[in-house]
Amino acid sequence: EIVLTQSPATLSLSPGERATLSCGASESVSSSYLAWYQHKPGLPPRVVIYDGSSRATGIPDRFSGGGSRTDFTLTIDRLEPDDFAVYYCQHYGTSITFGQGTRLEIK
């Protein structure tokens, strides 16, 4: 089973700044199976990136995904107030796993 480790656990930034969230896999995986989700309190998670770097419907181009093998990143440029949430990476393979999440909070 693939284990995903996200860092940092909490990221404190101000609107307008750039956020870089990391996701490390316990073994090499295809970026095709790597997705990122945004989760806000009281709402279901929402996919923001799939296939490693493809933006889901309605996601602005300020969001970008990248990486390969064991190291993946979600970058959010020019942070807006609505972007502050918990973000999870996910490996969607034969089995599915989530990372433990990164809380992006307003500084």
Next chain:
Amino acid sequence: QITLKESGPTLVKPTQTLTLTCTFSGFSLTTSGMGVGWIRQPPGKALEWLALIYWDDDERYSPSLKNRLSITKDTSKNQVVLKLTNVDPMDAGTYYCARGRILMFAMDVWGQGITVTVSS
């Protein structure tokens, strides 16, 4: 419009079996590449994937819970049912169902979730 909605008991007793139903619309589980899965979130903790069933009856389970889980589908009713046996307080949390698509290798539409408490 694609929607999914979870239903079931919000309170179950320890050792009982939790049965949750996901009723969906706007897509068919007979379409190649489609799946419906279950994910939960214990209070204050991370998302945890539980199980997923595909259009071709392929069933996938979390290795840590596979002995307690079963997932079935009824394509005529557009429903997917999850059973979790022998529950205990650690199984409390919000349970979500979501559509999984092999085309995306992601879960692109989620239900609102149902909160389950385990207590005697």
